Amino acid sequence: MSEDNLEPLEEGHFYDKQEHPDQKDTITKVTGMYKDWFLDYASYVILERAVPAIEDGFKPVQRRIMHSLKELDDGRYNKVANVVGHTMQYHPHGDASIGDAMVQIGQKELLIDTQGNWGNILTGDGAAASRYIEARLSKFGLEVLYSPKITPWQASYDGRRNEPINLPVKFPLLLAQGAEGIAVGLSTKVLPHNFNELIDASIKILKNKPFTLYPDFPTAGIADVSNYNEGMRGGRVRVRARISQVDKSTLAITQIPFSTNTTTLIDSILKANDKGKIKIKKIEDNTAAEVEILIHLPAGVSPDKSIDALYAFTACETSVAPLGCVIEDNKPLFIGVRDMLKISTDRTVDLLKRELEIQLNELEEQWHFQSLERIFIENRIYRLIEEEETWQGVIKAIDEGLKPFTQHLKRAVTEEDIVRLTEIRIKRISKFDIDKAQEKIEALEGDIEQVKHDLEHLTDFAIAYFQNLKEKYGKGRERKTELKSFDTIEATKVVLRNTKLYVNRAEGFIGTGLKKDEYVADCSDIDDVIVFLRDGSMMVTKVDVKTFVGKDIIYIAIFDKSDKRTIYNMIYRDGRSGPSYVKRFNVTAVTRDKPYDLTTGTKGSQVLYFSGNPNGEAEVVTILLRQVGSIKKLKFEIDFATIGIKGRASRGNTVTKYPIRKIELKEKGISTLKPRRIWFDETVQRLNVEGRGELLGEFRANDRLLIVNQLGKVKTIIPELTTHFEEGMIVLEKWVPKKPISAIYYDGEKERYYVKRFLVEHENKEEIFITEHSNSQLEIVSTDYRPVAEIIFSKIKGVQKETLTVDFEDFIAVKGIKALGNQLTTDKVRQVNLLESLPFEVPEEEIPEEMEVKDEDTLSDTDDKSSLDDDGQITLSLD
Template structure:
């Protein structure tokens, strides 16, 4: 039972509440409002409260939902003329109470939406009234109005489009030409990128129109459709509080037009601030289009082109039905006027003066008319005879044969015109749309500018103004940490940066910029950069062997610990520049031909983060001297950096035994050349404070 009730409820919400019909573009409540306004139309404005009450004869829900739907429909400016305070879509102000505002059906709606003779009606929810199933809309109302709704298991988001462009597209379809692409057009205006619109199946990006007023003032003139000036102010103020943008004051002067002024502080300029507004606030929004409609009582996804094709087919269908009705009316009028002329001109009424019964009267009249049957287009019925017998004597005496013949000739000419329109229905439809466009098109100019927008990435324009301090005594790091030394230089980064924490033992961790976090003894603190290549010299504590390595910290998981060197090793030197050359000065020994090892990091292949480095020397090192500090890393200049990360991950961490061997490694071993006093002297000479932390940018 629950399942049955749920399916029934879901079907009702989808078909009768949330999703618009593709043919007239209206949800049921909108259709009932327009039907009610058309029914009570006398050319004067009607109080909205009264209209809501009348609509409740058709709509089974409350007055609040009807009132809200009426205000939204009126603010689209197509089918309802309004008088009074209907709110403001730019500022977000609500409408006045329904008893204080008035509305009426618009001329465009009366001309294009209504024709009772071709409209199907069904009983209303209580069976007391008749309401239309679908209005015979002869314009693409769905794409004009736009719509959005949430139903059970589905949603719809349809953008409004420009009135003139839609009619032009329909004219092209009728003429057999490929129509130009049709794109959204919003009452709020703005600047729109339709590169990914995909005929209504993609998305658009819309920006506010922002104009610099000198270097120190910015004025927002138009806003995106999903926001209001009030909401936009909130998003700007929120971004300012978070330090993403810098403004000294903000003022909203919006009324019927948007005017938001932003004053900038010293050192901040309009060009940079405009890009920040697009990146951090609702001045730029991305909206997905979901063109879901009810078509033949079934919800389905369509494209803009498919909707236009459907609406154009319906236009031809409605115009054909109206022409056939007109043809029937002209045929009937021709028949009536011809019979009347025959009846009076040939004095057939004289034949019934001596008839005593109704049957004989009908019989004599019919006999008289049949003598002129060749002038008629159809058979004579009893209803025709009865109408003739009801003609008053006064009309017979004043009957003007010449005038009647003129009227019959005009009727025949009109019938020929209708026949011609039916035979050439598409040119007639083109003429109809052209007349509608000429009559109403000037009221609906395009408001939203179409342009190809550059992508403003917040990461690219983020201000580098977050200062990270390191407490080297208590091992804390963060923006709310007091440095352990007064003259310590903070690490300056953006809100999107991550920090690399690297200890002497090679354990590495990447974290977000914290407010305050305990990190333990950490020697190297750097800003994470996936393209950065690090060059290190490290030593094996047990064997005393020295290694060199170049690597990237590419892919990583936040707060996960990685080891960039093997266990029981210690990092002696780390460099971030490109082209660094160092010299390892060995403990002097007469048994070796050289007492120094030169390491040019350019000659060392790039390795994965977890791979072992290249062995440099097994001898004891007295000092490490930097011969060339190199330059800031330039990724484009590194050919070997093109090595894939996947290939690097396959390297064997133990493959260092086959790497480069220096000449002095073959001459002697450290145990053979040094005495204990010499070893102690070396240790004192090159002692390195392994626990001393410092910042490295």
């Protein structure tokens, strides 16, 4: 009966289609092999292929490769093809899978000393064919992987040879190399960690000290491990490429995220460019031993926003989900990296103990035989066998001859010992030196005592072992991946708006496909659009080719749900003949495609005036009333600055109960919102308005930030929240244009120190204010009005010159930024320090003007009771 002919009925029951094509009366119950096949297959994949063992950190194929390398090891390189062929004696799979596994081990540059083209993890290039590349065990691998006397062995799959069940690895290899595998029903992903940090953590475990472990990737990059969760299920590590700005139109990627390579990274950038998410001019890949990808930007494209867009829309930022799964006692075990390291450290201690015990036993055996040999030769016991004619007589004679001299031995003399004595050559007996023999015995006694001491102080011995590993092999294995907290990039704020939004106001259509209608703004396909209609309704919808939102559109714009500074000013009539109301509001939380009524809901209501103001501007409008009855005043003004900002559902303030003929704009408004308070979060090196980090000040539309770096460069920028800050920044503060900057620097060409004071001359240009010689360097810089510095001189012939105090204001006048400055001293300077600045009264013209502002964050959504009387004057009625 063929397996293909079996049709399942229920668990464990089948009928044969060929024998019974038209009925299901005959049921054949299948047991045994069929029933267990899937479980057997799943167990095989989990235990024998995909998941590493907790004992040594190896998958079976990796363990067999390392065993084969040891068997072939003679200090010289072996062709990888030969190693693969040798491994096939132990691994029942094809050469390709073995070769790929060996290349992966070799690329980690820890256990295998490689020669030839082994591929490039940075570019994704594969290794050369196994017949062209060579390998041998590294010195580190030889030291930590092998110890045959304590290795558990088993028969290979064909029974012809023995292979290790696991290798006695005396190092947290699993955490150092990492592991990844997909089995049946489960998977594993252990991230790689830093060599030296693992050793340090193991030592801390032995000393009962707390420790932390975070991954370190061979591709370097920047990692946010705040949600690492010790490498267990549910954790996540965000990894970013290192991107720097070369100039205004060029970005450089010098490190890439783990699990990517330059090929996939560039492909993701090109795809994002094709989809319009970012805009680039061209990409150059100069990667060799180090990553270097140059991204050239078109003119007018912001480098800061481009960096954020690369993180948001390309593989420049990836998210890695660790999953600590290992095999212990032939069962999967889900475990964190801390426990993995503790198990590895405890196992290393146990292996060291077993090695010491074996070494002690061997030393004691050597001491025993050396002592027997000395007794045997020194007391001429070998002469006792001259008269013996049988072998048993020889053994007995020697045994009887030794008895008077063996009381000090640590164990009884065996027949095997006597046989070894009979094998000593005559030449050795004739040249036997009693003094040298005693020296050897004493040396052995010293070694025995040392091993016993190590066993009694096993923890200290293990600590010394780890320290020795770090000293011998830790150089050049410093951390590559920088650990840093990331800010969350909002895609809508950095996406390239590469398409155009149009509107047909009368018909009520909006979209990117209405190219014959009115242009609104540039947009992207992930943007939302806010629309206000004449009937007082509002809707937020996603950008599309063509969308109907309602007829008679009066206002349309790109919508940002987190924008609290855009304020809408509105005057509407309640119903067909009701009173008119004025209101100011912002729009934040809304449901997409849901209409909202901004009026009281009376049928026939109509918006008479509307404006959207990005910075809370409040204009002045003129109200013209219709001539009805005995109205005394047909014209009056409303200043929106006098209207409080409420929720969008509020009714608003009464304008008039009479019909309005016309509303005219009299005067454009200024912002009625508080200046925006901006903080700098040093952890993520970004600006924010949420109160994280150091407060830089309150910024209006034209205010700028002053930045000075260690290279002696100064610039001012608009404080945009997407700004990226470079390393080496020493001054970041709100810029006061008339406040001078003071500095002391060393001129590398003249080999003298200079003092200068200057003002920033070009607010949109980065300038260097020290000389450009390669040895020139900035010593101190201050933005205080009257800074003071102390100059400490070097001793000359044992004489210490008195410290010099420099008042910058008295020492030098404010000059141009390119001026050399005044020479500080001709003497040799040892140190320059900033002291407490002198008091100074800030000039009135440099004090920011106070504005009477409304804080939108403290206003309620309830109606106020103010209204305009018949003469157009605002009155306030209180309940």
